[in-house]
Every structure is written in C-alpha cells, then in structure tokens.
Amino acid sequence: MSRFLRFAVVSCAALLATAVLHAAEPLRVFIRAGAKTHGPNQHDHPRFLGDWTKLLGERGLKVDGSMNFPTAAQLDATDVVVIYAADGMKITGADRANFEKFLQRGGGFVVIHDGVVSGDQNDWAKQVQGGSWRWDGEKKTQWHEGEVGLYFVDQEHPITKGVSNFDWKDEVYNQLDMSPDxxxxxxxxxxxxxxxxxxxxYEKTWMGGSxxxxxFVSIPGHEYDVFNTPHYRTLLLRGIAWAGKRSNVDEFCTREELASIQYPAGGPRRAADAIKTFQLHPEFNVTLAADETAAEKIxxxxxxxxxxxxxVETPEYPGGLDVNKNDFKAYWNRAQ
Known part of the structure; x- marks a missing residue:
C-alpha cells in the first residue's frame, strides 16, 4: 500500500471515529427548579428536579440541576436548560448576561408551566421565549384550573407529530402576551x-449571536400528575431533544410512550375499547368491523x-377551512 493511500485510509478512519464519537455524545441538560408553591401535588418543582434528573439520566442524557439559575460555568457545560420554577424567566443581572451568551452560541431551552412567568421582566422574556405573562392593567394574563384540553394545531412538527387531542385535569393560561412569529x-x-x-x-438568533x-414552551404542569402520563412525557422528551437540535427527537422516548400518543388518556379510544362504553337501544347490537380511526369529529x-x-364530520373545527374568499380560519391571534 502506498504511503498516500495509507494516509488516506488512516485519515478516513479517524474522521469516521470522530463522527461516531460525536454522534454518541450525550445531550447535556440542566434543570433549573425552584421552591414548591400552591397546594398538594401542584407546582412541585423540587420533586420534578429529583424525578427528571433520574429519568433523563436513565435515558442516556447527562443531567445537572439546581434550585437556582445555572452559573456561567454550568451553562458552558449545557446544551439545553429546562426551566420549571415560579417566575422562572425572571432572569436579571449576571444571570441574564450569562444566559444571553448561552443563547448567542445557539443553546436551547424548555420552559414548563409557571416557568414562563417573569415578574416585571415580561418585555425581555417575550423577546426570548416568544410570549410572556403580564401583570399590568387590561393586558393581565389569566388562568383557568380544572378539566381542560389540548388541541394540536400542528401534528406534523417533530414535537407533536402523531399526537391526538386530549382532556385532563390541569391549568391553562390565557391572554399571554404573544409574539406574532x-x-x-x-x-x-x-x-x-x-x-x-x-x-x-420559538427560534431566532440572539443579538450578536453566531x-x-x-x-420550546409547554404550559401544562400545574398538576404533578401530568408528568406521569406517557403522552406528556413524550412531548417533553421530544421538546428537550428538539431544543438540543437532535436529529431524532424520539431517541429519549420509550416504545410505550410513543405508543400512547395516538390514543392518549382523555383522548380518542380504540374502537375495541369504545364499544364497551356504548349504551345501546334494545333493538340494536354492535360488532367490531375495524379498529382504526376512520372518522374525525363526528x-x-x-x-x-x-x-x-x-x-357528517367537521375535522377542521375550530381551525376553520379555507374553501372560498368568504371563509377564514380561527387563528389564535385573531380570535382573542
């Protein structure tokens, strides 16, 4: 073998080894938690820190975390910051400077529930995460606790692909100050x-960034039980992977979690399960012909x-259906 060919083979092998090593590098996540607030089983930020440090570690991620905002050194060793703390986006002083440097290099972050709140720093928070909680005047953000639902308006995005709508007990925020983009x-x-x-x-290049x-902002998380549902774990795990720019957003999800998203608890049922709940007229009987989602919003x-x-189906409701010039969709930023 010639010296040149030997050099080329060694170089290719080295490049391949580097690529494999890079692909195998674990995603580095920092969980920023905070003190527990609210009632039993609600806003349990310390519990989330413990449970999800363990869960993410078991899934192959490199995890750090604290009840305080990460230091500059911790941010340097982080790919994705997960923020689940009261007023989590109230980031000021040196912490803000460090976080903006993190954003400038393309670091990602995930905000859960009350982590979206930012105290009096709502204008800055809106620039960073695409929306913010307002406390002032007519723009004051509101909330609703109880039986609420999630309706997926984009089921093709990597985070929400294949997820069916569902209802559960949690809390929703409304009148958030949202950026149009x-x-x-x-x-x-x-x-x-x-x-x-x-x-x-929300994706953008921060001022001065390279x-x-x-x-990724996810408002559910008022009730701690939601974190134990496989379909919501799928959304959060996908969101973390997406924020970390991983090519496969399902790499941290289990087979059982991924299998739960088409028929989540509180959502559509498989036909075999649905017929068990039917209250039939005495002159009717029912047999299962097919177990598939063949109809939508009857x-x-x-x-x-x-x-x-x-x-008769209404699959476009409430998003609207553009058929002619007189039709319009009920976009979230037009409806409020």
Whole structure:
C-alpha cells in the first residue's frame, strides 16, 4: 500500500471515529427548579428536579440541576436548560448576561408551566421565549384550573407529530402576551373566540449571536400528575431533544410512550375499547368491523333506507377551512 493511500485510509478512519464519537455524545441538560408553591401535588418543582434528573439520566442524557439559575460555568457545560420554577424567566443581572451568551452560541431551552412567568421582566422574556405573562392593567394574563384540553394545531412538527387531542385535569393560561412569529403547536379553548396557545416553539438568533437557538414552551404542569402520563412525557422528551437540535427527537422516548400518543388518556379510544362504553337501544347490537380511526369529529350520523350509515364530520373545527374568499380560519391571534 502506498504511503498516500495509507494516509488516506488512516485519515478516513479517524474522521469516521470522530463522527461516531460525536454522534454518541450525550445531550447535556440542566434543570433549573425552584421552591414548591400552591397546594398538594401542584407546582412541585423540587420533586420534578429529583424525578427528571433520574429519568433523563436513565435515558442516556447527562443531567445537572439546581434550585437556582445555572452559573456561567454550568451553562458552558449545557446544551439545553429546562426551566420549571415560579417566575422562572425572571432572569436579571449576571444571570441574564450569562444566559444571553448561552443563547448567542445557539443553546436551547424548555420552559414548563409557571416557568414562563417573569415578574416585571415580561418585555425581555417575550423577546426570548416568544410570549410572556403580564401583570399590568387590561393586558393581565389569566388562568383557568380544572378539566381542560389540548388541541394540536400542528401534528406534523417533530414535537407533536402523531399526537391526538386530549382532556385532563390541569391549568391553562390565557391572554399571554404573544409574539406574532411564534410557532404554535397546541391550544386550549372554551369556544372559537377564545383560543389560547399552550405549546409553542420559538427560534431566532440572539443579538450578536453566531447560531440560532431553539425554545420550546409547554404550559401544562400545574398538576404533578401530568408528568406521569406517557403522552406528556413524550412531548417533553421530544421538546428537550428538539431544543438540543437532535436529529431524532424520539431517541429519549420509550416504545410505550410513543405508543400512547395516538390514543392518549382523555383522548380518542380504540374502537375495541369504545364499544364497551356504548349504551345501546334494545333493538340494536354492535360488532367490531375495524379498529382504526376512520372518522374525525363526528357532527351527525344517520342511516339511509338501504341501511348504510352516513357520517357528517367537521375535522377542521375550530381551525376553520379555507374553501372560498368568504371563509377564514380561527387563528389564535385573531380570535382573542
């Protein structure tokens, strides 16, 4: 073998080894938690720090965390910051300077529930995460606790791909001060005139930055039970991977978690499970012909004289359907 060919083979092997090593590098995550607030099983930030440090570590991530905002050195060793703390985005002084340097190099972050709140720093927080909580005057942000739902307006984004709508007990925020350039993934609503963003992404290059950063904001997290649902774990794990610019956002999810997103608790049921809940008229019986999602948002159904069933669907509700010039979609930023 010639010296040149030997050099080329060694060089290629070295490059391949470097690429494999780089691909195998764990995603570095820092969890910024805070003191527990609210009632039992609510806003349990310390518990999240403990549980998710363990969970992410078991999934192959390199995890650090604290009840305080990360230091400059900790940010240097971090790819994604997860913020779940009261007033988590109230970042000032040296912490803000360090965080902006982190953003300038393209670091990512995930904000959960009350982590989106920023005290009197709402203008800065809006610039960073795409939306903020307001305390002032008519712009004051509101909230609603109880049985609420998530309606996914983008089911093709890597974070929300394949996720079905569902209801659960938690809390939604409304009248957040939103930037028009956020990418909304899911909303909650009481009617088509009140559509509230609850999950969104935000990508931009910070002033003076060398690379764009990614932010994923997820409002659910008032009740700690939501973190134990496999479909919400999937969303958060995908969000962390996406914010860290991983090519495969499912790499930290289990097979069981991914299997839960089509039929999540509080969402659509498999046909085999749904028929068990039917209350049939004595003259009717039901048999399972197919177990698949063949209909969406049924508005009405009836049978014709030949015994055929006809179904009227409204799959576009509440997003609207553009058919002619008189139609318009109920966008979240037009409805409020």
């Amino acid at each position: 956020v990418h909304v993934l899911a909303v909650s609503f009481v009617d088509v005139f009140n559509i509230w963003p609850q999950l969104w992404t 690379a764009p950063y990614r932010a 508005m009405a159904l009836d049978w014709d004289p030949q015994g055929r069933m006809w179904v």
